[in-house]
Amino acid sequence: MSQDTQSQSEINYQAGFIAVIGRPNVGKSTIMNGLLGQKLSITSAKPQTTRHRIHGIHTTDQAQMVFVDTPGMHLGASKSINRYMNRAANSAFGDVDVILFVVEAGRWSQEDQAVADKCTKSDIPIIVLINKIDKFKNKETLFPFLQKVGEKVTFEALIPISAYTKSGFDAIVSEILKHLPRQAAIFPADYITDRSTRFLAAEIVREKLMRTLGEEVPYGATVEIEQLKFDEDENRWHINALILVERPGQKQIVIGKSGEQIKQMGIQARKDLIQLLEGRVHLELWVKVKENWSDDERALASLGYTEDHR
Ligand SMILES: Nc1nc2c(ncn2[C@@H]2O[C@H](COP(=O)(O)OP(=O)(O)OP(=O)(O)O)[C@@H](O)[C@H]2O)c(=O)[nH]1
Ligand SMILES: [Mg+2]
Structure with a gap:
């Protein structure tokens, strides 16, 4: 937001929206909670846990990151609730500055492909997060998978991470900051969510x-x-x-x-x-x-x- 006395480039602060998207059960909500440093979004081992879009706001001296956790995008949405969930997820492509596209290490399904296709169509910068790498003792065995995912989607960065150990989390933040506009905070510093x-x-x-x-x-x-x-x-x-x-x-x-x-x-x-x-x-x-x-x-x-x- 431009201010009367300062031009955008002079503002020494960054603020913006970061959508977390992907198919169900890849760890989106666990990642958002980890980045926030507090549990806001619910998580479970069952797919389709998150049903609503939810903002998680993280404010520091340098930046305000407004994460948007979304329901997992899924195919075969035959019921009204599933269509609602997919709509809520799709709407995250609207007004965000950067997208975290979450994939589960070693698993690529038709649903991941459908999300990748949506990412390719959008002009929003995409950071691909390959989550759950803690499941792999020998990380080298993951290389072919990383390469395969890299070929499926156009991305700004591709980061192997673990939401459990927080491995790769510093890299996520520094990549996000490359894409957040210079502007004043959007929400008051003590806001943590848009939800009641x-x-x-x-x-x-x-x-x-x-x-x-x-x-x-x-x-x-x-x-x-x-x-x-x-x-x-x-x-x-x-x-x-x-x-x-x-x-x-x-x-x-x-x-x-x-x-x-x-x-x-x-x-x-x-x-x-x-x-x-x-x-x-x-x-x-x-x-x-x-x-x-x-x-x-x-x-x-x-x-x-x-x-x-x-
Ligand atoms: N091993 C491992 N498991 C993880 C990791 N991150 C998340 N999980 C587990 O994966 C499951 C799904 O996590 P969620 O955060 O609920 O996944 P989600 O993508 O938000 O799922 P939906 O809301 O259903 O779309 C849970 O059992 C998590 O504990 C990780 O880094 N490593
Ligand atoms: Mg979730």
Whole structure:
């Protein structure tokens, strides 16, 4: 943003948007959290964990990097929710200064190719991150893969990294800085995200569903925060979270035998909520069936699956 008294080139600060894109499960959210130095986006071993675009803002004395984590781009998006996720991911190509295209070391699929094709069509600078290199003891065995990926997409830099060990993270930052415009900070220095506390709380609960439940159930589940308020007398937060599933059978699985499953997920979620809210937390989880919510545009919109943030 130009200022009255300084021209762009004189401004000694950099700020801009960096989209993190790629197919599901390559480690996009883990990488963003690592670059931020704090957990903001939820992660799990299951593909299609991230469903919404989420900004993670990292401000230093030299620069403000606004990362945009996105849902994994996937093929065969037959349900409304999958189309919503792909739309959210695609929109990241719009207004960003640089793209981090994340690939999993040793694996190249049709879905990676589809993302590569989109990158090739855009004029935004692309930094390719080959993630999960910690899985390879002998790094030399990766060379042919790096070369193969290099031939698939036009890029400014290609960096082998591990979000687990943070190997390559300094290189990511210095490559990003080559592409961020000289301008004043976009957000106040203490902003960490564009998302509300309610959204982050719902995501924390959803993460426990993704991490705990079997193959199919988490995909039929979404979370709504019905209440999030601080009780001055009790000096603690009261949170009511409603877990919506699509079928009575799924409700049974979420609750588990004698309620053990939901109890365990509540314990896990509460730990993260205490960190998020920096205070004591009383969490109540409820489960309800809302048939077909994931393939119903209106239900989706009312559950927060809309480009208008809550
Ligand atoms: N070994 C290894 N695993 C990783 C690394 N980074 C991420 N993972 C794991 O890969 C899985 C997927 O990570 P996410 O960060 O959720 O991946 P994502 O690309 O955001 O996935 P979606 O949101 O589903 O598109 C999780 O089990 C992570 O712990 C890494 O550097 N090394
Ligand atoms: Mg993710």
